Amino acid sequence: MDFTFTKKEEKFRGELRGWLEVNLPKGWLQGDRKLPEDNEHYSKFLRDWQRTLYEGGWAAISWPKEYGGRDATLMEEIIYHQEMVRVQSPPLVNYIGIHMVAPTLMQMGTDAQKEEFIEKILTGEQVWSQGYSEPGAGSDLTALQTTAVKKDGKWVINGQKVWTSFAHLADRCFLLTKTSQSEKKHEGITVFLLDMDQEGVETRPIVQMDGHQEFNEVYLTDAIATDEDIVGEEGKGWAVLIALMLHERSGIAAQVFTLEQQFDSVIEMAKTVRVNGCLLIEDPFVEDGLADLYARINGAKLNYYRNITHTLKNGRPGPESSLDKLLVSELTKELFDFAMTIQGHAGVLMNDDSVFSAEMQGQYLASFGATIGGGTSEVQRNTIGERILGLPKDLGR
């Protein structure tokens, strides 16, 4: 057992940290982290930030050097996530392009696709979205209804996608469609690299319960794609999805470190905010609840370390790493639920009126997305039960 970092790893961290200090948006490190509200400025701000990352060589560290990456080790990836969470860096607008689309294209894209897309993804010139979920197929990707039909040499696509992140900013979409009806649910799926800038694609924002609009509905009405837009083979999209998932070596590093940071901010609140004239932390029930959360959040982080150790030793994640998302998302919800409870009645106040600078109310509302998006906790439990514990398959599977 060894939790130390190598000299090389520490050097990497130092380099990144130094770069961030110079290159983060002005005032960011001092706490001025407001993002522009209107779409246009928001988009420009984030694209500029990705351009900055790109120019520093920090946009896609895990990519091979030949594509402009750093061939980062897994530990370097983890350090990267730690540091980005530490400074609460602006979101990576082209997250999907960098972490999902490009690695998939490197593995199974055509030369033309690599040529056309990979560099633009890296620079942020081209922002990507992901077209997975549909109104009738939330956690069940095999129930796709969006169809692509070949007509006069072009693919005509019709259907509706929801929960398409960044779609309002995106130029292209990594789109799942059905190109043939098959008895077997995993067959007949085809992945397209869809151009969003066309008449057949309409994007409408989804307003979340926390007031944010990070996701969209995308309506596809005779949208057009070509054979050249297909990833892998026609009808073999499921294999593409599997390949894509296997790229995720570092798992949910960002969420793990974010949860740790959020916990620290709740502790900070408990140490500084008074309710009924006394510091929250001096209330034995607050102390007790926070100590319980400390144990479990630390446990989740340590689970993550144990799974990373497995990946380091075996080259790929072990089955237990599928527990990470479930644990971290549920703990995020619990943490903010507790943070709400302890603030007393003044905890109903939001924004500038909230009792603590790191406003818990918005984070509380946002936390409800964690156990739904990316596979609900219920689906995660099924998967763990069947894949890890070998329990019999659920009905409907």
Added chain:
Amino acid sequence: MDFTFTKKEEKFRGELRGWLEVNLPKGWLQGDRKLPEDNEHYSKFLRDWQRTLYEGGWAAISWPKEYGGRDATLMEEIIYHQEMVRVQSPPLVNYIGIHMVAPTLMQMGTDAQKEEFIEKILTGEQVWSQGYSEPGAGSDLTALQTTAVKKDGKWVINGQKVWTSFAHLADRCFLLTKTSQSEKKHEGITVFLLDMDQEGVETRPIVQMDGHQEFNEVYLTDAIATDEDIVGEEGKGWAVLIALMLHERSGIAAQVFTLEQQFDSVIEMAKTVRVNGCLLIEDPFVEDGLADLYARINGAKLNYYRNITHTLKNGRPGPESSLDKLLVSELTKELFDFAMTIQGHAGVLMNDDSVFSAEMQGQYLASFGATIGGGTSEVQRNTIGERILGLPKDLGR
């Protein structure tokens, strides 16, 4: 809304209370409530108690007067349960005979059956057991494997029953069998009034995790019954079961009042036992936990009152009364779990060494049976979800 009792009801209570003071076993009211350990004396003690009840006219108050009952009203039944719980009366050895077998026979038994069994049930001369569960059919009564086959005018019964309460003391068994294989799971079930005193019936006690032996396995090897032993019609046993369940007007009165009494004893412990030199109740975490349990246990009792009110107004229980068992059994487990936690390390001591006279350790262990016996909590939740909330049927149903 009105929680008062009528004069007639108060008179009934007074009469019962007076009778109990005179007729309970010697020393019982003063707290000497030890039952004999060996089977023979245990059996005699309980049969004697039932005989005493019978002689006082208190063995089967809800039976019609013509059969030796009191035609008790529902409120009188409830008062009866309250008083019996209050004095922690000895168990009714012929509970199954009095509350299940006899009422069923009154409704659908033949004249000969009524003649032969009902009075003996009342006096305790004949003790009954119930042969429902089987090793492969715990919560799923439709998966019966015990068969009865007609041969030379007699029914030959083979199979195995488990969780047969009082079987080691019983003279007769209310036995579920399969007499024909049918596609429909509820068909082909036949109920026999089996004579336990025969060679083909072997009884083995089941040792529970709390050391008690209240239940038995019953092995049936060419056990014999006659046509005269059939209740209702051959193959229509499911209807008998339904009829039997409908007799339960007063629901789980005894468990509700017992839970309330158990809660009071935990409060008593908290007010008198010191851990680390201080009374338990002075620990804010103990106070908080007990106040929470108070709310929920009181809530369960009030639910029961609400459901009884429905029965009083409508002549039969409403669907919501099916929640009572689930709530009360789960709360019983939680109560003793909490009672264990708060006793500190001395809480590992049992019997005479336990920190409080009303020894919580045995009751804690026994509480695990509450959410399993009589339908597991999981099955109860399915039933409530489907019957009350109208949710779709589970797989396997």
Added chain:
Amino acid sequence: MDFALSEEQELFRTAIRKYMNDLDRTAFARSVISGNLDVVANATSGLAEMGVTAIPVSEEVDGLGLGALDLVPVFEETGRVLLPGLQLETLALAVPLLESFGTPAQKAARLPSVASGESSVSIAWYERDGSLFPNSFSCIAGKTESGYALTGTKTLVPVIGDPDTFITGAQTAEGKSLFLVKASDVASSRMLSVLDETQQLAEITLNQAPGELLGEPGHAAEMLKEGLLHFNAALCSSMVGGMDELVKMTAEYAKIRVQFNQPIGRFQAIKHGIVNMKLDLETARSLSYYAAWAVETNATDKAAAVHSARSFISKAFIKAAADSIQIHGGIGFTEELDVQLYLKRARYYENYFGSVRDSRRATAQSLEWHSTPAKRDAVPVS
């Protein structure tokens, strides 16, 4: 034994529910969110026409002189649709305080207009330190020739639907005292940003505002505690209404939403989750009925009945809303669905005039579990 609402009360429930349906259910709550506050007055006058606002007001001052149980169907049904307004504060806190502690003149001056629905009364109690029962108020009431003049700042003051009067707490020589202050005498007022956007909270500043003493000076805390028994019983009914609606909408959704070729209600994770909501709902309803009965009949266990109901229901309402969001999945996370409104409302009520911990300690104290009375935590949490 009769543990049910009376036939009249159930009929009244039907009428209120019909009226709420006429108002298009949560449409009024959503109007407030989008800034249209006129609906609040509309709803109040509609309720007044049905006699709701007269229920707790005694007959001598033009009310119906009915009890806490008659408010149960009202608050269950208004709570079911998250009706915005000061009904709880006015009818279940201000009225009981005025009825119990007001002089005949004070009652005559205010209660008839409450009964007729023309007036609503709010409570300006909290100060910036957030204490429910502070050792002393920073808001000071100084004696004047004609009465008192109040100076100080109150926060978390509900002001939706323009109350014309505030019951407020201020410090006098005798200690913490209750006062009636006219809304028109408030010097300045600042709106606060609230998680539950169907509420309107303000920080108000008094500057030598004329205040009329309510009850004995120095007894504000005891009077408020007494008033809160009425308030919490009614609040419990309101939360039960919300929970009932959550159970209904969640069960309905689980019947129609298909995933993995099954209505999701067929999956035990969903089914049992909704059953657990239902169990909590039934317990909550029983506790809230009993609390109202205990208040109406002044039962010996009145305080325990109210506090235990409140402690259970505050938590259960939050849990029901949170679980409902999860069961609804993605759509539950949007503002399009009402579920999130219930969650925000549940949070809004969680610590309103006391936390779950406060209610539990009050339960223990009212049941006299302690040999030494009025024991408190190491740190006062209320």
Added chain:
Amino acid sequence: MDFALSEEQELFRTAIRKYMNDLDRTAFARSVISGNLDVVANATSGLAEMGVTAIPVSEEVDGLGLGALDLVPVFEETGRVLLPGLQLETLALAVPLLESFGTPAQKAARLPSVASGESSVSIAWYERDGSLFPNSFSCIAGKTESGYALTGTKTLVPVIGDPDTFITGAQTAEGKSLFLVKASDVASSRMLSVLDETQQLAEITLNQAPGELLGEPGHAAEMLKEGLLHFNAALCSSMVGGMDELVKMTAEYAKIRVQFNQPIGRFQAIKHGIVNMKLDLETARSLSYYAAWAVETNATDKAAAVHSARSFISKAFIKAAADSIQIHGGIGFTEELDVQLYLKRARYYENYFGSVRDSRRATAQSLEWHSTPAKRDAVPVS
């Protein structure tokens, strides 16, 4: 980053597990229940042959001088089969106390026989009032010409497998002090009735028993607290072993038990229940590894690592056993199955040398969340 046991430690685990299988797993625990206590000595000598008893003993006194991490596989595997004996008390509490606070002569007199498996040492700490850290002991150590003589009664003393020595706490002029007392010097001993029948607890009475001072007089509590960091880390491993076995046996049962024509593991109520057990198990294992690492390396967050592990795992072990009984249904309620043994063991450990609340408060204190240190609840709960 390397957060896993070493290859050697995993190999050692395999050896221990094989030996436990040879002992027929829980057969030894059941032997103790049926009164056959000889198995305890058998197991101890078997473990000694494998070198287990020498692990924490330093090399100067015939041990292996290994650390807390090397005990992890041992206690996971003995915990998995509920092996009866004083391994935890001897190797994870008495040895660290002797190593840290014993004189060279005391170590030389006792540790070689511990390392060889000939000797086991128990702790006689609790007194009748049940306090973990009482203000003073009722057991008194009076000075004699040659040392001390102890008089008083200790209870909840583990005596399974006949320890030859007790580490006990007694009052001296300087305060609470630690002593070594020979088992043969105990005046009288009374066996207690224990929920976990694989344990043997006694109340022992000392009457002018010769006691040898361990460490500085007046520092018993601090020394015990230091020793308990070792003990709790090891205890956590033992509980993790039990939890691991519970998850295994429950999942296996859910695959074969058929109800409603389905293996019950197909029902989400069962499946998700076992998944939740698995989640807790993995968290427990991570926390226990980290606690052992922190103890072995004397990490700055050693105390927080141990206390937070203990607080989580004590509860999780009880929950895993209780849920396993429920999932097993009727058969889980019989003494035939082992599940109930795990439940009783989990309860036995729940408050052993501190409650969950104690561990949580200790977590908060060691992380210095409080501005005023060593704050306690209104009522001392430890």
